[in-house]
Amino acid sequence: MRYEVRPLTSQDQAAAWKLGSLAFGYHDRPMPEDWNSDSPGRYTLGAFDDSGRLVAKAVDRAQQQWFGGRAVPTSGVAGVAVAPELRGKGLARLVLTRLLGDARDRGAAISTLFPTVPFPYRRLGWEEAGWLTYLALPTSALSGIRPAPGIALRPATEGDMPAIFELYRDVARAGNALMERSGPLWNRTATEILESFDGMTVAVTTDGEVVGYASWERGPGYDSSGKITAYELIGSTHDATSTLLAMFAGWASVAPTAVLRLSTSDPALYEVATSSIRIESQQPWMIRVVDAAAAIAARGWPSHLKGSVDLDLADVECPWNEGRVRLVLDSGQAALEPGGSGEVRMTSRGLGVWYASAASPAVLRRAGFLSGGDAETDSFLMAATAGPAPTLLDYF
Ligand SMILES: CC(C)(COP(=O)(O)OP(=O)(O)OC[C@H]1O[C@@H](n2cnc3c(N)ncnc32)[C@H](O)[C@@H]1OP(=O)(O)O)[C@@H](O)C(=O)NCCC(=O)NCCS
Structure with a gap:
């Protein structure tokens, strides 16, 4: 069988939803009316059999990741799925090999992805380089951390967003692999970002400078299963980091578990009792030079x-x-x-x-x-x- 590999058209969207939703288990949901696998910065390639049926697909996301202080054009690969009956026959190889060529043509230098299974990607030259890690610890274990006297906390407003972005970017610029959060894939407004969390808290000096922030979600319930999750906790100073961490201790009575999504080498780890930490989840990600x-x-x-x-x-x-x-x-x-x-x-x-x-x-x-x-x-x-x-x- 010969397969045609080409970008999806508007006619292919329903088939793409079906293939993706079945593979990733959201097939009980109807396809949203305005759903489209492609949007600015997202390019979907499909493989079609000789009857025109979509049998495999993969998405190339135009993103940038920071390495050595510079943002590197990257192809973030997502939504890779092959029809169940045709797996193991080289279709992922076919689509991903073409994707790598197309990504190079549009200027991507490297590629990253979160695999559900590493082996096919290894066969194609990607390898694991890190993990997106959620650490859990008893919320009460944060109670030994003292807030700094010169730092006040308050809910973030839309006006704080430029400072929040800069705090994140400073960390990204000084690290390796962190995402550059601008470009077509990062088109949410400040309001949308603020509303996507239960809380976004800023740490502010007496001069009013924003020196840290935490975005967080309060899980359901207040029994032993109660959880408070900090998706991001970034302080540019020790005082900002410790004051933000200390705030989470205040949840101990109703959310006995605190979950922190932290970078691999994070200053927050020098504040908490690391002996109390367990890994809540760890999602590996892979890299390939394109x-x-x-x-x-x-x-x-x-x-x-x-x-x-x-x-x-x-x-x-x-x-x-x-x-x-x-x-x-x-x-x-x-x-x-x-x-x-x-x-x-x-x-x-x-x-x-x-x-x-x-x-x-x-x-x-x-x-x-x-x-x-x-x-x-x-x-x-x-x-x-x-x-x-x-x-x-x-x-x-
Ligand atoms: C994962 C998936 C996309 C692979 O697609 P596929 O068409 O079966 O993969 P291919 O046949 O092109 O295999 C490519 C290579 O990876 C290897 N490979 C594929 N799946 C593998 C597995 N589960 N374990 C070990 N090796 C595997 C193949 O042997 C092949 O190696 P080779 O070309 O050097 O001989 C497919 O199984 C699938 O759709 N799974 C469900 C959805 C999913 O998990 N998507 C991935 C999201 S990250």
């Missing part, structure tokens, strides 16, 4: 590191990445130049994990993602993407 030259040029690099290493990249699904290239770093910029000896061999999974600062060359070597080279090249590659550990605070 266009190696563009990805290397797009991210930021350590400004004090200068040098080069010769790579030999293996990438069956994105053949434009394959072959010998020289990675050259200077003054916080990097480039991949064609040629070189190909001394260090890297697979596409290895390239993604290294690019994301998710693992050292020694780990990549043991995983079978990197070979060749020596202690010198390992040390250079290690310094180039030494950290911080990649982290995300958004699901997609």
